[in-house]
Amino acid sequence: MSQLLTYVLLGLPYGCIYALIALGLVLTYKSSRVFNLAFGAQAYVSAVVFYVAVRSGHWPIWAAGLVSIVVVGPLLGLLLDRLLFRHIRVAATVVKLGAAIGLLLGIPEITQVIVGTQPQDNPPSLFLPPSWVFKLAGTRVNGTEVSTVLAAAIVVVGLWVLFRFSTLGLEMRAVSESPRMVELVGVNSGEVSSVAWMLSSLLAGLAGVLLAPLFATLDSYNFTLLLIAAIAAAALGGLASFPWTVLGAVAIGVAQEVMTGYLPLNSVLASGLRPALPFVVLILALLFHPGLRSSQDEGDPLASCDPPPLRAVPVKAHREHLIDLSLPSLFTPLVVALAIGSCLTWVPQIWVGVITVGLTYATILLSLTVLTGMGGQISLCQATFAGIGAFAAGQLATHLGLGFIEGLAIGAVLAGVLGLLLALPALRLGGLALALGTLAFALLADNLLFPLSWVGNGQSGVYVPRPQIGPISFAGTRSFFLLVLAVLVICGVAIALLRKGTTGRFLAAMGGSEVAAGAIGINVHWAKMTAFVVSAVIAGIGGAMYGSYQGAVGADNFNTLISLLYLVLVVTFGVKTVAGAVNAGLAYAVLDHLLASAPSRFGGLAALLFGMGAVAFALHPQGLADLFTARWKDQLDRLRHPWHGRETVEVS
Amino acid sequence: MIDVGASRLSEVEKASSHGSAALCFSNVSASYGPYRALFSVSFSVPAGSVVALLGANGAGKSTVARVATGLVPVTGGHVFFHGTDITGWSAWRIARLGLVHAPEGRSVFATLTVEENLELDFVKSAGRHRADQAVERAYGFFPRLKERRRQLAGTLSGGEQRMLSLARVLSVPPKMLIVDELTFGLSPGIAAEVFSSLRALKDQGCTLLVVEQHVHQALAIAERAVVLAHGSIAYEGPISEMGDLAERLLGGKTAS
Numbered sequence: 001m002s003q004l005l006t007y008v009l010l011g012l013p014y015g016c017i018y019a020l021i022a023l024g025l026v027l028t029y030k031s032s033r034v035f036n037l038a039f040g041a042q043a044y045v046s047a048v049v050f051y052v053a054v055r056s057g058h059w060p061i062w063a064a065g066l067v068s069i070v071v072v073g074p075l076l077g078l079l080l081d082r083l084l085f086r087h088i089r090v091a092a093t094v095v096k097l098g099a100a101i102g103l104l105l106g107i108p109e110i111t112q113v114i115v116g117t118q119p120q121d122n123p124p125s126l127f128l129p130p131s132w133v134f135k136l137a138g139t140r141v142n143g144t145e146v147s148t149v150l151a152a153a154i155v156v157v158g159l160w161v162l163f164r165f166s167t168l169g170l171e172m173r174a175v176s177e178s179p180r181m182v183e184l185v186g187v188n189s190g191e192v193s194s195v196a197w198m199l200s201s202l203l204a205g206l207a208g209v210l211l212a213p214l215f216a217t218l219d220s221y222n223f224t225l226l227l228i229a230a231i232a233a234a235a236l237g238g239l240a241s242f243p244w245t246v247l248g249a250v251a252i253g254v255a256q257e258v259m260t261g262y263l264p265l266n267s268v269l270a271s272g273l274r275p276a277l278p279f280v281v282l283i284l285a286l287l288f289h290p291g292l293r294s295s296q297d298e299g300d301p302l303a304s305c306d307p308p309p310l311r312a313v314p315v316k317a318h319r320e321h322l323i324d325l326s327l328p329s330l331f332t333p334l335v336v337a338l339a340i341g342s343c344l345t346w347v348p349q350i351w352v353g354v355i356t357v358g359l360t361y362a363t364i365l366l367s368l369t370v371l372t373g374m375g376g377q378i379s380l381c382q383a384t385f386a387g388i389g390a391f392a393a394g395q396l397a398t399h400l401g402l403g404f405i406e407g408l409a410i411g412a413v414l415a416g417v418l419g420l421l422l423a424l425p426a427l428r429l430g431g432l433a434l435a436l437g438t439l440a441f442a443l444l445a446d447n448l449l450f451p452l453s454w455v456g457n458g459q460s461g462v463y464v465p466r467p468q469i470g471p472i473s474f475a476g477t478r479s480f481f482l483l484v485l486a487v488l489v490i491c492g493v494a495i496a497l498l499r500k501g502t503t504g505r506f507l508a509a510m511g512g513s514e515v516a517a518g519a520i521g522i523n524v525h526w527a528k529m530t531a532f533v534v535s536a537v538i539a540g541i542g543g544a545m546y547g548s549y550q551g552a553v554g555a556d557n558f559n560t561l562i563s564l565l566y567l568v569l570v571v572t573f574g575v576k577t578v579a580g581a582v583n584a585g586l587a588y589a590v591l592d593h594l595l596a597s598a599p600s601r602f603g604g605l606a607a608l609l610f611g612m613g614a615v616a617f618a619l620h621p622q623g624l625a626d627l628f629t630a631r632w633k634d635q636l637d638r639l640r641h642p643w644h645g646r647e648t649v650e651v652s
Numbered sequence: 653m654i655d656v657g658a659s660r661l662s663e664v665e666k667a668s669s670h671g672s673a674a675l676c677f678s679n680v681s682a683s684y685g686p687y688r689a690l691f692s693v694s695f696s697v698p699a700g701s702v703v704a705l706l707g708a709n710g711a712g713k714s715t716v717a718r719v720a721t722g723l724v725p726v727t728g729g730h731v732f733f734h735g736t737d738i739t740g741w742s743a744w745r746i747a748r749l750g751l752v753h754a755p756e757g758r759s760v761f762a763t764l765t766v767e768e769n770l771e772l773d774f775v776k777s778a779g780r781h782r783a784d785q786a787v788e789r790a791y792g793f794f795p796r797l798k799e800r801r802r803q804l805a806g807t808l809s810g811g812e813q814r815m816l817s818l819a820r821v822l823s824v825p826p827k828m829l830i831v832d833e834l835t836f837g838l839s840p841g842i843a844a845e846v847f848s849s850l851r852a853l854k855d856q857g858c859t860l861l862v863v864e865q866h867v868h869q870a871l872a873i874a875e876r877a878v879v880l881a882h883g884s885i886a887y888e889g890p891i892s893e894m895g896d897l898a899e900r901l902l903g904g905k906t907a908s
Contacts, residue, residue, distance in 0.1 A: 167771075170764070170771060171772065173763065173764060176763070181759065182772075183742065183743035184743055184752070185747060185773050185776065186747035187744055188742070190742075301755065301756075301758040302755055305684075305723045305724055307687070
């Protein structure tokens with residue numbers, strides 16, 4: 001009994017931190033309808049500022065705490081709200097998520113560019129030091145743990161009072177329903193939602209600073225993982241209820257410690273299941289919490305005041321010719337042919353390699369073109385599918401002596417089966433819930449599946465051979481480039497055909513509205529499963545090609561952050577078109593290679609740039625590349641057809 | 653379409669400068685993104701009067717209401733409220749001037765209780781203590797709301813939700829009220845109750861702009877009418893001079 005109590009006491013501080021982050025998440029979600037995945041990154045920023053102020057600046061603890069939590073935290077929240085999130089309140093879910101993920105990847109990189117990459121060991125504590133220890137019911141409790149629990153308790157009570165009794169709390173609740181209707185009673189809703197953002201960011205800062213001493217080193221990935229535990233707690237509260245969120249957070253924190261205590265040491269269960277518990281809770285909550293599945297959004301009755309969303313491509317003023325032999329339309333194919341020819345002849349091997357990697361990325365990204373671009377389903381676990389393909393090809397070659405091509409085929413089928421398995425629960429989910437569910441799935445795979453020696457073999461990785469088809473070997477850089485290109489073209493053409501055919505129309509209808517698609521007789525479940533399976537197969541193929549290029553791949557090549565990066569990449573360059581995926585893959589590979597030789601603090605700049613790209617995309621949802629293409633085409637059209645004025649639409 | 657000539661324009665300017673008009677639109681255009689909804693609309697609502705805003709579906713009635721209260725931005729022209737140029741003001745500033753808009757459809761906060769809805773309405777204008785008195789007065793008009801004070805407003809029936817919207821304006825009458833399809837979807841009995849509430853407001857000197865599908869009832873309470881067709885003014889003037897325009901509207905045809 002006393003042993004159980006010990007574990008409960010040990011888990012309580014973690015639970016309280018989860019609660020702080022989860023409360024902040026729910027607060028911003030309610031006030032601005034944005035699920036702020038960058039929340040962990042915000043906590044990380046405050047923790048770093050606190051660390052630098054205390055350890056490098058030798059500030060007194062109270063001053064450092066004040067600046068990092070009360071100044072930097074809310075300021076960051078205010079900036080995010082004013083510059084980004086308030087402008088995308090009514091945007092599509094993929095846009096909002098893309099922006100938040102862009103920040104999740106970008107903010108830690110900016111922080112590293114500013115403060116450098118030297119490890120921040122042994123973070124200081126805010127209130128009581130960990131050396132201060134006393135005994136509570138036979139358990140040693142240190143100062144950090146006590147101050148964490150106390151701070152969380154104060155915050156929870158404060159928030160409860162604010163929302164229950166104050167005018168500001170009432171206004172925040174009203175803004176969460178309809179900012180416009182709040183304006184109609186004379187309340188400045190922009191100000192109210194800014195306050196909500198500052199308040200929630202203050203919580204993020206507090207959580208970050210409180211949390212830091214619980215780790216040996218500050219690492220943004222730890223903060224992001226905590227965010228997932230907090231998301232699980234928020235999901236238990238239906239993304240709406242504060243009390244249930246707090247209870248859920250504490251329960252998850254305590255359950256983790258209790259599990260650690262009672263599970264056998266050094267078993268896979270203990271090492272894998274403890275960190276994975278929040279992800280399991282998140283998946284279960286998403287599947288069985290009625291308020292999350294059906295949109296609990298009451299809907300803004302004044303939503304029709306917003307202008308309709310912009311079209312990705314302007315309405316065509318004239319019909320396109322079936323075969324266009326004019327010079328401008330031959331421009332792109334000529335450039336592509338020239339580039340391929342160059343890669344096969346004079347381009348240095350190292351750059352051919354970079355382009356090859358870019359093409360394998362492009363193949364993986366095509367899986368998102370099918371799933372998100374065509375079907376409107378958001379997945380944050382594409383790297384998991386890619387990993388399955390790569391690991392299968394590698395393991396089959398190593399242990400069974402199968403050729404690469406056979407391994408690739410089996411890997412693609414396995415990824416497809418996994419996609420089908422994931423699609424079954426996904427049938428119940430949509431929009432944000434689906435995105436969070438796939439995120440939890442990817443993290444689950446990171447923790448439980450990929451470390452296994454017969455799957456990803458953890459950090460040591462898996463050897464993946466270069467392909468050999470009959471007598472032809474593709475071991476050389478240029479010949480392998482050609483094979484990767486061929487695979488990409490096959491996948492791209494398959495997607496183009498799929499889009500043109502009945503299935504593509506079904507997917508497009510589902511992407512527009514699942515209810516409307518169902519109403520005209522489309523089997524939405526079947527369409528969703530098709531999208532998931534096709535997408536998983538393509539990701540598996542792309543992953544195997546990537547693995548084969550690298551020679552050896554491990555769990556780190558396909559972890560959740562990579563999945564997030566994929567979504568950001570493809571969202572930035574256009575999720576609807578094959579060209580968008582190809583451009584995104586190539587651009588990332590080239591940028592990554594160019595930055596590899598830069599000083600280490602700029603190492604993550606590629607992720608930063610694409611993160612910012614996703615943010616820019618959120619503000620201009622046509623997609624940057626698609627937008628430029630559309631403009632370019634528009635200019636060409638005007639040159640070629642000067643008599644076609646641009647039509648302006650006038651509707652009374 | 654009746655010509656909106658220079659003569660009316662000068663009349664509009666005169667009205668706004670003399671301050672006898674509560675609300676005055678002067679060549680107002682508005683659009684939703686690339687879609688234009690209002691084309692240089694000019695009309696005025698004399699202070700203390702009741703004006704019916706009529707027109708077919710999609711003629712721009714709701715857009716006029718939304719532009720007046722700052723929910724939809726003006727892309728051309730000017731809007732005056734009691735002589736103040738409120739063009740480009742945000743909605744909350746206009747609301748604090750005393751121009752209240754009861755929007756189309758659900759116009760209560762579904763996730764707040766009845767009492768919280770009323771509090772939210774009064775706190776900014778009256779302060780916390782006076783707000784409590786205003787809430788009590790609101791319950792006086794519709795005792796049924798008091799029975800349901802702890803209930804979430806989203807669980808009220810359509811009629812009760814309209815009572816809640818009306819209770820707030822009856823309790824603290826604004827300078828001017830714009831009601832958009834307030835009786836839409838209500839039973840005839842409750843619709844009659846809503847109209848008698850509007851009459852009570854009128855008797856207290858509140859200026860009213862009424863957007864209505866029930867043309868007969870709207871015309872019975874109003875002195876003047878503004879008719880919109882395809883985003884432009886088709887008629888503005890006393891109801892007695894409308895002629896058969898009202899009949900044509902009832903017949904479902906637009907005046908053009």
